[in-house]
Amino acid sequence: MRHALRRVAHFFKRLVHLAASPMRRDSGRGGTVVHPYRGYGSRQEAFVMGRVYRQPAPARMIPRRGALRDVADVARRMLRRGVVRVEVEVRLGDNVRRVVTDRDGYFSARISLASPLPVALSWHRADIAVKTVAEGTVRTRAEVYVPSQDTDLLVISDIDDTVMFTGVAEKLKMLYRLFMKKAERRTAFPGVAALYQALHCGASGRLERPILYVSRGPWAIYEMLEAFFQLNRIPVGPILFLREWGLSWRHPWPRRATDHKRDLIERMLALFDGVPCVLIGDSGQHDPEVYTQIVKAYPGRIAAIYIRRVDSSPERETAINRLREELVGSDCELILAADSLKMARHAHHRGFISAHGRRAVRDDVRAHPDA
Known part of the structure; x- marks a missing residue:
């Protein structure tokens, strides 16, 4: 019994530590914070998103490290409040938008x-300023x-139950692996990192294709998802597309997505006009139906659905x-796969990735095999 209680205490300690991890970047800073998300764009236009909020600084008696600091930082995250109707200036090269x-x-x-950006670079710096x-x-960047x-290819991928275990049936297993077994890598499906790296690099191994990720989760988990991608060596992509749930005491349920x-897919197809696209999702929600609709609405644009x-x-x-049969005769094939290897084999056959x-x-x- 005592051993079981220690394991439960260890579980919650690690859970709080993970929830507090995004706060460690600010070194205990309170007041107004400008938190940008990774931006994206084409040679004609770019998009930069973020949030401006106020948060309390930790009390002076709170230590810099340890369980007490983790609890305090989780509380600080919960007490964040967005700054409404404040002007934000974004400068990208010589281009400015307010x-x-x-x-x-x-x-x-x-x-x-x-004013064009340097063509030799893929990553650029945007300077952001908010006057208070x-x-x-x-200021931030x-x-x-x-x-x-x-x-030559755009990749748009779901996150939930496509890249990482998030389904109801897998939640306990995921939490057990993450907090009890200390096997953080196994919260991602086997082969996912290698598959996305291969898609990012292309058949030549030297490309830097854009990979865009979309989730039903709120923007509040952006930092944790970003840490998850880095931990699992999954290409971070230009952006994680999440949504604002808008939770409040008067509206305790998420806004409808x-x-x-x-x-988002239609916006990306318009932004990267003429570039073929691969869509990746899972069978648990409505990804196959949504993706099939996209194929029909944009003939010739979707190269494959995984x-x-x-x-x-x-x-x-x-x-x-039945949805796969509806696509017979189009330029797109829908692949229903139990693992990443089947997707990789098809992607290699189509010339999307290297041998x-x-x-x-595969390796x-x-x-x-049991993950």
């Missing part, structure tokens, strides 16, 4: 690149990814197979 934050403190700047009455100008003009995924099978229901598999990339996926999947 926007104001919304009711939750979020901002989204669409920057027309009248009490603290003067608060954001990374902005603009792929080269010869980009109406057509959240489809809207669906990870996470639902063992025969009815669900039958429904997905080396396919072997890397990782075979090394973790």
Whole structure:
């Protein structure tokens, strides 16, 4: 009994430590904070998003490290409040855009690149400034990814149950692995890192294709997802597309994510006009249906659909197979796969990835058969 209690205490200690990890970057800073998200764009326009919020500094008697500091930092995260209707200036090269934050403190700047960015670079720096009455100008920087003009493929991937275990059936297993077994890598599906690295690098192994990730989760978990990607060596991509849940005491439920995924895909197809796209999702939600609609609405734009099978229901598999039959005769094939290796084999056959990339996926999947 005592041993079990120690394990439970260890579990919650690690859980609080993980929840507090994003706060360690600010070194205990309170007041107004400008938190940018990784930006993206084409040679014609770019997008930079972020949030402006106020947060309390930790009390002086709180130690810099340890369980007590973790608890204090979790509380500080919960007490963050967005700064409403404040002007945000975003400067990318010689291009400037000014926007104001919304009711939750979020901002989204669409920057027309009248002054071109250096073509030899894919990553660019955006300077962000917010003027406050009490603290003067608060400044920060954001990374902005603009792929080269010869980009041959765009990859758009779901996160939940596609890259990482998040389904209801897997939640306990995921938490056990993460906090009890200290096996953080295994919260990602085997072969995912190798597959996405191969897609990012292409058949030549030298490309830097844009990979865009979308999740149903709130922007509040952005930092934790970013840490998860880095921990698992998954290409971070230009941006993680999340959504603002808008939770409050008067509205305790998330706002509806109406057509959240489809809207983002259509926006990316318009931004990277003419570039073929690969869509990756899972069978547990509506990814196959949404992706099939996209194929029909944008003929010739979707090169392949990869669906990870996470639902063992025969009815669900039958429904997905019917969708696959609807795409027969189009330029797109829908692949329903139990693991990353089947996706990698098809991607190599289509010339999306190299033989080396396919072997890397195979080796990782075979090394973790029970994951």
